[in-house]
Amino acid sequence: MKADLPLPKYHQIYLVLREQLQDGGFAGGLPGELALAEQFGVARVTVRRALEQLAAEGLIDRTPGRGTVPRAGRPAAREGxxxxxxxxxxxxxxxxxxxxxxxxxxxxxxxxxxxxxxxxxxxxxxxxxxxxxxxxxxxxxxxxxxxxxxxxxxxxxxxxxxxxxxxxxxxxxxxxxxxxxxxxxxxxxxxxxxxxxxxxxxxxxxxxxxxxxxxxxxxxxxxxxxxxxxxxxxxxxxxxxxxxxxxxxxxxxxxxxxx
CATH class of the missing domain: 3.40.1410.10 (Chorismate lyase-like)
Incomplete structure (x- = not known):
């Protein structure tokens, strides 16, 4: 992640994942917290905070033992x-x-x-x-x-x-x-x-x-x-x-x- 950006790292991760979800990504489920932490080069707690924000907005469902999946009927991508x-x-x-x-x-x-x-x-x-x-x-x-x-x-x-x-x-x-x-x-x-x-x-x-x-x-x-x-x-x-x-x-x- 870009350390010099004014946005916190968790929010940068949240923005990237939100765009991928809006584009129809992760149909089979999101990677685990550890995999995402390695992908973005951050601590696991940072990824967890980004996922919590996505869940709060109704974009994903997080179920213990089942992982994290896009929520059905999530908002469609914005038209340019x-x-x-x-x-x-x-x-x-x-x-x-x-x-x-x-x-x-x-x-x-x-x-x-x-x-x-x-x-x-x-x-x-x-x-x-x-x-x-x-x-x-x-x-x-x-x-x-x-x-x-x-x-x-x-x-x-x-x-x-x-x-x-x-x-x-x-x-x-x-x-x-x-x-x-x-x-x-x-x-x-x-x-x-x-x-x-x-x-x-x-x-x-x-x-x-x-x-x-x-x-x-x-x-x-x-x-x-x-x-x-x-x-x-x-x-x-x-x-x-x-x-x-x-x-x-x-x-x-x-x-x-x-x-």
Whole structure:
């Protein structure tokens, strides 16, 4: 955990575990106190206090002899702000060409419910799931998980994903990219993410969910990315439009910067 953060260590652990619970994690039960203490590098009493706070909020049930499990009917994850970012597509491809990528996994599997819904697929339809770490010369930049309908991903796999941006691979497979809908929020790094991005557990990350459509408005790619905010940022140009009595700010250009 980050010792220099103003939040107590138990509260940092509470925040990380709460986000994982809200994302549907720990379906089979949470690790024990000792395992969590080793994962976060803290004393067992610190973990216990974090779990007590989660239990007080109704997010978990703690039963002696049975362990700790998510509580049924717990509050759903909060929805982020949605933004239409079609002007970013060229920028995304450019970033892919100027960074290095390491493919951690590439498999064809049944689509989880949320992914199937986003991609407008039948429940359990086959999708290609790829997990990649993108880096610059300064180190890891992002951890990206993508889902693509299996028929669209038959022309590429682990080797191709390591060499080219996914949008280019889709276009080479005959997909004509149209628009993107993107959600931007914040997330705290858990142990696995912290290891891949070379940050401390509990570090704040920029969380991006992006749904790519083709020119017929068919969803063709669902992406969830975690970015280091010290190496990646969005920039939006705004202009005033409308009459003197009803001027509003609208975005005219959006770009992403990294180093």
């Amino acid at each position: 702000q949605r933004a239409h970012l079609t002007g970013l597509l060229e920028n995304i491809v450019s970033m892919g060409l100027r960074t290095k990528v390491r493919v951690l996994a590439c498999d064809v599997l049944p689509a989880p419910e949320a992914v199937a819904q986003a991609l407008r697929l039948p429940p359990g339809a086959a999708v290609q799931k790829a997990v990649r770490v993108r880096s610059t010369r300064e180190g890891p930049l992002s951890l990206i998980t993508t889902h693509v309908p299996e028929p669209l991903a038959r022309g590429f796999g682990r080797r191709e994903l390591a060499a080219k941006p996914l949008l280019i691979l889709l276009e080479e497979s005959g997909v004509r990219i149209g628009r993107a809908v993107q959600t931007i929020s914040a997330k705290l790094a858990d142990a696995a993410v912290a290891r891949h991005l070379d940050v401390q557990v509990g570090s704040a990350l920029l969380a991006v969910t992006r749904l790519i459509h083709d020119d017929a408005d068919r969803p063709v790619q669902w992406l969830h990315g975690l970015y280091r905010p010290d190496r990646y940022q969005y920039e939006m140009q705004l202009s005033r439009v409308g009459g003197i009595d009803a001027k509003v700010w609208v975005s005219t250009e959006i770009s992403a910067h990294f180093h």
